[in-house]
Amino acid sequence: MAGPPAVIWEHELEGLLRYRELLPRLEEALGKFSSRDPAEVIQPVRMTVPLQKHHGFLGLMPTYMEKNRVLCTKFVCFYKREDGSTLPSTQSTVVLLDPEYGNIKAVMNGEVITRMRTAAASAISAKLLMCPEAEVLAILGSGVQALSHYEVFTEMFSFKEVRVWSRTGQGSERFCRSVSGPVRVCVSAEEAVRGADVIVTVTRCTEPVLFGQWVKPGAHVAAVGACRPNWRELDDVLMKEAVVYADSREGAMKESGDVILSGAEVFAELGDVINGTKPALREKTTVFKSLGMGVEDAVSAQLVFDQWEAKSCKS
Numbered sequence: 665m666a667g668p669p670a671v672i673w674e675h676e677l678e679g680l681l682r683y684r685e686l687l688p689r690l691e692e693a694l695g696k697f698s699s700r701d702p703a704e705v706i707q708p709v710r711m712t713v714p715l716q717k718h719h720g721f722l723g724l725m726p727t728y729m730e731k732n733r734v735l736c737t738k739f740v741c742f743y744k745r746e747d748g749s750t751l752p753s754t755q756s757t758v759v760l761l762d763p764e765y766g767n768i769k770a771v772m773n774g775e776v777i778t779r780m781r782t783a784a785a786s787a788i789s790a791k792l793l794m795c796p797e798a799e800v801l802a803i804l805g806s807g808v809q810a811l812s813h814y815e816v817f818t819e820m821f822s823f824k825e826v827r828v829w830s831r832t833g834q835g836s837e838r839f840c841r842s843v844s845g846p847v848r849v850c851v852s853a854e855e856a857v858r859g860a861d862v863i864v865t866v867t868r869c870t871e872p873v874l875f876g877q878w879v880k881p882g883a884h885v886a887a888v889g890a891c892r893p894n895w896r897e898l899d900d901v902l903m904k905e906a907v908v909y910a911d912s913r914e915g916a917m918k919e920s921g922d923v924i925l926s927g928a929e930v931f932a933e934l935g936d937v938i939n940g941t942k943p944a945l946r947e948k949t950t951v952f953k954s955l956g957m958g959v960e961d962a963v964s965a966q967l968v969f970d971q972w973e974a975k976s977c978k979s
């Protein structure tokens with residue numbers, strides 16, 4: 665009979681998950697996902713339940729990795745919050761199970777996992793798709809994901825300049841106070857992205873905030889927000905001019921307003937590039953449309969659990 669699950673919450677999780685270990689596991693998992701080998705990864709597109717009264721959704725994100733012996737699911741609630749709202753726009757819980765018996769091994773707070781694995785996936789997209797001489801990073805949005813993207817992008821790459829734009833001055837000020845390195849605050853999204861080599865969009869907006877006419881040819885865009893079929897962050901011009909990559913082709917076709925409403929074609933998954941089955945067209949303008957995948961949560965949760973077990977054995 666299995667004992668009660670480990671409960672691993674935010675503060676403890678922060679000490680257990682580090683980008684240097686997460687990044688290679690995530691890259692490997694993205695490749696396995698795109699191999700479409702069911703012994704590697706079974707991960708359906710997220711199922712969502714509308715929470716109409718609260719302007720939100722509950723997403724269920726199960727994943728099974730038979731060869732890795734990982735069985736996991738995330739429950740994530742995400743909301744359309746008004747600007748100025750102090751409520752979080754995303755809340756999640758990750759449950760790790762034993763695939764042989766079906767018992768729950770661990771219940772984890774999903775905030776740290778979600779913010780780190782999402783930023784790490786964007787950083788992998790930039791590693792594969794940005795031009796090698798990239799000097800300027802622009803971040804649109806100043807919330808939770810903006811901070812984790814700043815953290816991993818400045819850890820992995822050496823940008824000469826990092827710019828941030830937020831719809832509210834308060835947001836930019838808070839962002840500047842929270843990051844540990846230099847950042848230039850821009851008064852408009854256009855000012856932030858003109859001439860930028862890498863652009864990260866991490867907003868809650870439902871209408872385009874980034875327009876193709878502002879984007880330098882050859883730039884790489886990691887588009888993280890707008891995760892519903894009628895929500896947008898990018899305009900049609902950008903979507904049609906750029907070569908579009910996604911984490912999951914099926915996810916993008918079902919959930920991404922930027923893909924569905926623009927009629928843009930998904931050229932490849934990041935995992936296809938990792939597996940060498942599709943090229944990384946660095947010289948072109950590229951968009952990585954991130955929706956977030958259960959397999960990213962699963963390998964992150966397993967990494968946390970391994971570290972937690974190792975720590976528990978020592979003490």
Ligand SMILES: NC(=O)C1=CN([C@@H]2O[C@H](COP(=O)(O)OP(=O)(O)OC[C@H]3O[C@@H](n4cnc5c(N)ncnc54)[C@H](O)[C@@H]3O)[C@@H](O)[C@H]2O)C=CC1
Pocket residue numbers: 742747752753754778782805806807808809810830831832835866867868869870873888889890891954955956957
């Ligand atoms: N692709 C993925 O795997 C994931 C995507 N997300 C999505 O990423 C986005 C950012 O998430 P968080 O940073 O956690 O949210 P947050 O609430 O912490 O920050 C959102 C930011 O968007 C800004 N914003 C809100 N409305 C806007 C508008 N109309 N125009 C421009 N900016 C606006 C806010 O001022 C704030 O700076 C959300 O859309 C969320 O659903 C979140 C987690 C994972």
Ligand SMILES: O=C(O)C1=NCCCC1
Pocket residue numbers: 740742754756778891955956957
């Ligand atoms: O993958 C996730 O986690 C999320 N994706 C889109 C919306 C919020 C959370």
